[in-house]
Amino acid sequence: MYSAQHLIRRLGRAGFAECIKNGIARKIRRGWYAIGDPPQDLVTAVHRGGVLSCVSALEKHGVWVPEQPDVHIRTSGRAARIPDSRFCQRFGRDDPACAAIDDTPTAVQYAARCLDRGEFVAVCDSVMNLGFMTGEQIDYQFRNAPKRILALLDRCDGRAMSGPESMIRFFLEGKHVKVRIQVQIDTVGQVDLLVGKHLIIETDGREFHLERFDEDRARDVAASALGYTTLRFSRDQVLYEWEYVTTSIMEAIAAGVHQRPSRRVKCARERFYTEL
Numbered sequence: 001m002y003s004a005q006h007l008i009r010r011l012g013r014a015g016f017a018e019c020i021k022n023g024i025a026r027k028i029r030r031g032w033y034a035i036g037d038p039p040q041d042l043v044t045a046v047h048r049g050g051v052l053s054c055v056s057a058l059e060k061h062g063v064w065v066p067e068q069p070d071v072h073i074r075t076s077g078r079a080a081r082i083p084d085s086r087f088c089q090r091f092g093r094d095d096p097a098c099a100a101i102d103d104t105p106t107a108v109q110y111a112a113r114c115l116d117r118g119e120f121v122a123v124c125d126s127v128m129n130l131g132f133m134t135g136e137q138i139d140y141q142f143r144n145a146p147k148r149i150l151a152l153l154d155r156c157d158g159r160a161m162s163g164p165e166s167m168i169r170f171f172l173e174g175k176h177v178k179v180r181i182q183v184q185i186d187t188v189g190q191v192d193l194l195v196g197k198h199l200i201i202e203t204d205g206r207e208f209h210l211e212r213f214d215e216d217r218a219r220d221v222a223a224s225a226l227g228y229t230t231l232r233f234s235r236d237q238v239l240y241e242w243e244y245v246t247t248s249i250m251e252a253i254a255a256g257v258h259q260r261p262s263r264r265v266k267c268a269r270e271r272f273y274t275e276l
């Protein structure tokens, strides 16, 4: 997806006219042309009089975002808008856009007003974890935002490895539960979250891999042998069964599981050697 100005710069006026004439460049709206087969959400954004932004742009850049039913578009400033189109907002006025898709620093500003608090923290965690922006750079983008947004930025942590992990951490901190992230445990490895001394919370990624499944179970058994209790949740459970996830965690904490070692279960290898 290219602006007419960009194409004229690259191809010259004659070359640009030729591209339109022979159908290589397809007009999407005044001043914007598609060449080849651009993604449908990008075409939709430009056609409606905006640019792809907010969580839709962040997802394109590889940032973790919760699934959204709609394409997130922001106005490009000058273009006529298709009536009834929904445009994302940021704190402050829109800048004119020079590309059909916003960069990460711009897109993250729009996400603050489209996501709930936990989701927004999870998105900022992912932006930092992937090295797109530092915490200071994110703070700078929100320098004019209300205090409640600045308070959320204080709760972001770029060490978080996944969105679901961030959302659970945010929830627990809100309940004043002390939680440590990405804790290294001997013979188990690095665990997502550790509550108290003995409750491990792990979240699984988007894809299901059989090798990963076996590996995770081996980790759970090793953790159990050391007296840890592991609660493991899939990405879909965190996104679609939030009530179940949070209730399970809070019930475990209410039962004091995080404070005392679970009954030690010997792992298969130990049993094997004991029985020899």
Ligand SMILES: [Zn+2]
Pocket: 053, 054, 055, 072, 073, 088, 089, 110, 111, 113, 114
């Ligand atoms: Zn949005």
